[in-house]
Amino acid sequence: MSHYQKLVQHAQKIANFNHLAAISGWDQAAVMPNGGNEARSKAMAELSVLIHQLNTEPQLSDWFHEAEQESLSPIEKSSLREMKQRWQQATILPKDLVEAKSLAGSKCEHAWRTQRKQNDWNGYAQNWQEVVNLSQQEAQIRADSLGTTPYDAMLALYEPGTSSQSLDVVFENVKTWLPNLVDRVIEKQDKESVIYPKGTFARSQQKALGLKAMQFLQFDFNHGRLDESVHPFCGGVPTDVRITTRYDENDLMQSLMGTIHETGHARYEQGLPTSLAGLPVGEARSMGIHESQSLFFEMQLGRSPEFINHLSAMARAEFQAEDQPAFSADNFRKLYTRVEKGFIRVDADELTYPAHVILRYEIERDLMNGNISYKDVPELWDQKMQSYLGLSTKDNYQNGCMQDIHWTDGAFGYFPSYTLGAMYAAQFMASMRKQVNVSEVIQSGDLSLIFAWLDENIWKKASQFSTDELVKQATGETLNAEHFKAHLKARYL
């Protein structure tokens, strides 16, 4: 057996354990009774240790060295590249640092759940200081190995191949037009009237409606499920994708669009090539590309006027609301494109969302590169919120720098993926429109041509190419934020 083959077998073994981790994680979030949590957490930690051991087995170093001398096909070369990258990311940190960060992160996150409610920055900062410190150490070690800045080395965990140099260019550009655009749109929308659907919308009916939307989006129910959890997510494995949503019986709109968002993640997973199953090269390209699919479904498809026509019809039928103005397509469209400045990222609309991300990006970049201290964060947050959205978060930590879970356990480098996803989605749509009459296709009710494009250009390719190469093959160019800008202007002005 070649060393490449040995690596393949090893990767498939790891994939089997990752499968069990994904299903146990879904179970914990979606169906597990509370009393099961302690034993489950122990069992899942045991599995994590095992997976880490497998990812860092000593003989892998030799195997990679040998495999690189072997004669491989192009796809095998890509596969080797992806396996090696994962291995390097897993092995590069000293065990002590991994453990210390995990411990500090758990402690900080756990306390944060209470501290956030109490707006307790000082208490939080005491724990968070250590998380930042250990994350900086991690970033430095990764940077030394990759030959990048510390922040770029963290970014590479989520967006391999993307640098802060390129993000700086893109985000600086966005900053030149976004605040003004937000103001103009809000001014315009102030003159419009929207009607919020009132009433109690039973969970069972909301679920039925969500399932109809998923069917419309050709979710494969033979390879997946819809369930409920406090924080919606897309989990499971490509052959069995588990998406979740949450229902608010007073708010029909949110869970419906949330379900459409997760369906985008799910179809990417379901569309990954089975021939590469169990291999890193067969997995989703990056967090940004994953988000591009969920946002393609939610923003490019889901909020298009043609799609909203269908959604409004489905909702009218489910809730027997044929004559209610709140359920009209026009009102649905207004509701789903309503722009408001707010403090909270997860509640933000399509237009203001990038401001939340750019703010975080700039802070975490400077923090990891050692240019600012953890102590500077609240003030910087306040300044940037004032500058980008005209809101002050002075002394309002819970709705400022303490609002997200990501930093509590040191996941620095993740935030850019959200806005990269939105930009890629707009760029994909612009390219798709050259080959597919998207409006007509959506109107027809059979979206197969749209999914065929995504399948061909994104899903099937998995991680065979770098993000830049994937985007170039699909759209003829690497990331170009102009498509996103054009999309926003067309939709909101």
Next chain:
Amino acid sequence: MSHYQKLVQHAQKIANFNHLAAISGWDQAAVMPNGGNEARSKAMAELSVLIHQLNTEPQLSDWFHEAEQESLSPIEKSSLREMKQRWQQATILPKDLVEAKSLAGSKCEHAWRTQRKQNDWNGYAQNWQEVVNLSQQEAQIRADSLGTTPYDAMLALYEPGTSSQSLDVVFENVKTWLPNLVDRVIEKQDKESVIYPKGTFARSQQKALGLKAMQFLQFDFNHGRLDESVHPFCGGVPTDVRITTRYDENDLMQSLMGTIHETGHARYEQGLPTSLAGLPVGEARSMGIHESQSLFFEMQLGRSPEFINHLSAMARAEFQAEDQPAFSADNFRKLYTRVEKGFIRVDADELTYPAHVILRYEIERDLMNGNISYKDVPELWDQKMQSYLGLSTKDNYQNGCMQDIHWTDGAFGYFPSYTLGAMYAAQFMASMRKQVNVSEVIQSGDLSLIFAWLDENIWKKASQFSTDELVKQATGETLNAEHFKAHLKARYL
């Protein structure tokens, strides 16, 4: 760290992986979409291999040897005994034999699913011959190590400490009175009229009723769930017990009593001592004792007139059937104690069930001990069915020796547990009645005193004592089938 402590840590590690196997298994049976099966089966097989490796690690031999020299408390001694027994059972078979049996068993079971429907004994026998052959080899190896007969060595996998010598005595005794008792009861019941509830009983309502019964039986919903699966079972882990049932919308009675049965299994698991969690000594004593708890709930409690009063009231309320004679307590009692001779074990009632088990016991005992050939089984089955229940299964393999899944993959030695469970349940009830006014307690609607007795005498003790010792401590004597006989006569005559 002492060697005993090392063994404890190792056992807890195995328990963590067993936890994940249990949850993934539940998921596969209860919620997984069909398309997820292939990847799931692979992942679970990978986990099985890992668990087997852990159970048979080479250093364990030394650790057990050393630990036996260490100074241990009584509970630690029991714990060591249980760990060693599991280790011996896992290590004694040559790897080739384990793999060959697993392969032959999978093949035979898979083909059986079709062959049974086609009544194809010859096709089945071709595969089954190998399963029997390999099981006989397994039994011989285990017997040589334990110093027992081959069959007793297989029995020890499910009922450690129980011998066929004692089973022979008990079952021979049952055979002297059971056939006659069955005939008398059927004759008596022939004169009674029963009404089968007619209508469509919505799954959601049946589930609500089942949940009410579980609440009544003090199932801990903070540590467990009720779901659906094709074959009802009790799975999960003690901190998170997953029971399942199936609903037939034309038949109200079956799923309700099935849920009560699984609730008995579940409360045993939920009642196991948390101080011994993760250790073999903290697990359920045996299959027979486990079944004694499910049958205590189903037969001793669930079919008692006092309990049926509650059940009938719950069902009347759920289905708004206050005035329907079919829902009266008296009719419910008749329905739940109806006796009929039938071919199929899983459909059998409390009274005829032991006949089905004794028949299987006698055949599998003689088969494992090499006294009969696999070819003899259909004829023996027919003879024994005629003798015990007056039914012929000549040429009717699908309702005869091909009806159960157990033998298809070589699970010889399992069947006695069912009837041992029924007997232990009756014996526990007889003892409980000396301390608790069971009828009054059930009537009161608060069954706490009953559960306190079970908790004290069975659940909390887990595997600290041998089955004989456990039963003796609880009832003052080892297995005594007279209690079962007395119970049946009191209920049915």
